Amino acid sequence: MTRIAVTKKPVDPGPAAWNDLLPARDPVRVVDEDTTADWVVIGAGFAGLAAARRLSQQCGSDKIVVLDACRVAEGPAGRNSGFMIDLPHDLSSSDYGGALDKDVTLTADNRHAIDFAATMAQDFGMGPDVFARTGKINAAATARGDAHNREYAAHLMAMGEPFEVLDSAQMKERTGISYYRSGLFTAGTAIIQPAAFVRGAAAGLSSNRVQIFENSPVTGLTHDGDWVVHTAGGNVRAPKVILAVNGHLNSFGFLKNRLMHVFTYASMTQPLTPQQSARLGGAATWGVTPADPMGTTVRRITSPQGDRILIRNRFTFDPSMEVSDQRIRSVAQDHDRAFKARFPMLGGVGMQYRWGGRLCLSRNNVSVVTELEDGLYAACCQNGLGTTRGTLSGILAAELATGTGSDRLDRALAAPAPVLLPPRFIAKPAANAVLKWQERKAGADL
Template identity: 40%
Template sequence: MHTITSIPADDEMCGWYHTSQPRTPRPGHVGETSVRWAVIGAGFVGLAAARQLALNFPDDEVALIEAQEVGFGTSGRNAGFAIDLPHDIAADDYIGDISNAQSTLDLNRLGQAMLREVVEEYGIDCDFTASGKYQAAVEARGMAHLNAYSRGLDKLGQSYDVIEGNALPEHIGTSFYKKAIFTPGTVLLQPSKLVKGLADSLPHNVKLYERTAITGVTYGEKVVLTHKDGSITADKLVLANNAFGMHFGFLQRTMLPIFLYASLTRPLNGSEKARLGGKPFWGVIPADPFGSTVRRTQDNRIFVRNSFSFNPDGRPKGQNLQRAIERHKLSFNRRFPMLPDVDFEYSWSGSLALSQNHKGFFGRLAPNVFGALCCNGLGVTRGTGTGKLLADWIAGKRHDVIDFLLATSGPNRVPPEPFTSLGVNATLWWGQRKAGLES
């Protein structure tokens, strides 16, 4: 048996989770069960894979296994941007190779379309709105990033608007930024609401087990998943648990669990909304990748996300969150001096899986074991798209994007410890330092 050495244990005060509709978690698994399909992880990848497996194999039972509660983990902790465009931070223009960029665009839009279809079919209340996004800058370094990004969008043939600083308050209220590029294809949403709605609308042949942390796995002709209250034996296993896939014995030293930190204010009152001005909801991502992501939500809160840490075990550390909250306050005060009395109501951490070469894994990991892992920060759209396409590929279906994903080299290996931690922590420290006012 392979022992799982680390399981998810996210911190308690995720604002998206606590401001979303309450739901009763599905019971955890007890006893011994045999199924055709088991999927580990009920985030965007796992929910899409389980849904599509159930549709492709309507006579088979699919066990979807989540270590925590649905909507509480990583997929309910992101910034709530379902982005269509490629965002290759390794490329000067964020676009990179045009062929790969076009396939990535197709993948992201496929993920968007799947989410839209399910949201509309089941009436999922998750603030799903085609609002577009602003990529904004305040310093010369950020402005150079925007200029490069516009060249990349031109190369890809995608439309955008350049908004100069004096016009930005009409859009986002604050006059902090000097320039922005607006792209119309991004959907803004409340991620925990969406994940909960996706879980509660799964096909009848998906059995969801929450609060069921797998502690051991035996691979062979069948896969046996062990936990404290029993075991699940599956003919086939799909890993949809991002960096935790390494703890299941695959892709060792390829995925970097990077934590980001976010805060959400109380709702603005009438006078505060008037002082802020701008559109009733919007989303800003930073021109510099180490800058701050900011949103005004549909329930009139302000969301701020910045600060990074590398946690190799994939679990949060409380001292990092406390340091991040101080940075959030500074970033908020710089952008919203007209809101001096607005405090944060919630602060939390959330992880993403990055690879050194910015590539993910898609396909077969071992006999009877498949995976779609390492979304590199685009879990909402890429995760949904890869989860669906993995289930289609397993069912023998073909798609140009499936061929693209199968041909991708996958994440590369990083040096052993302590060299990886030294290198990643130095990169994060220097990146945040260089971000300056963009942070």
């Protein structure tokens, strides 16, 4: 008999701001008795909900149980910046590009995931305020960032991908700000309200066949022919289980010392007044990622509660998968500096929300889609792209578990395992030193 003890529950610093912008959602359904199912999916983020959706398509009348340790949209799925990016975007690299053939297939895989999410959005009645393929801009504030964009443009041209180069005047016209010297627009990215998307997906999936339980952290698993998933309120028995827990795969005892646990940080302003929005100008909704991967991501958000600005920057390597409130306060100073530099016309606008989000990366930039043990599958390690790569991993794990073959699944299964990391006492200071050095090199792009 196999026994797996879960050693750590998720800890998410700060409020889930995207979720706070939405109407309250009660009551919550928790596991409160023993039950059986055909499938259990652990994790109700992008990977878990994509897996549940794909299983529901493939498995007719099978019963699917989805478990999450917190409320849907209060974990990492509701804390990201809301970009579903199709093109190469390796956060562990000094740029966003890579080998040509690899990037062509990676882009096709990413677009498959975005198409899948688009169908979910349509089928579950999500509007353009939740999911819209509006594209994004790689924004450069420095000569180094501009050089990154030109190299990226050459790589996109070799891939046969369209793009639009924007000068400083065009950047100001679109964003309302004079901070950027150039930009590179690509049209394939979907901009989402991440909390609204995962809440909408969970609501759309919920039925007699697909049951979603929140605030029900898994404490362990036992295999006695079936898998028995243990929670404080009861056990769920099923023949097959998909772990869609990203970096918390380590907490289930798998791939120890092979996953890099990184936090990134964001702040969101209070609502802008109509006068402040008019002073800003530019388009009502837009999103920029930095030309330098260590730079600052910015979004202008239009919502019923008013326009807001989101700032995201800084990365820290934290093998404990936890950060302190002091860390949030410290990073907040960097956010305020980045905001003030970009939006001088919005003096007096304060930040209403500040939070951190957990990422999981591997040194060799591979995801983990595999059968860990008989009937136990993984859809994990999203390498900082939880929206797109999480969705893809969830789809592929469900297809692996149901014996549904594809070239995409073959590529995932052929990928090497995440490579070993140095011992923690070496890895943590070394990784954080490298991150600090890369952020320093980013200059005004940070």
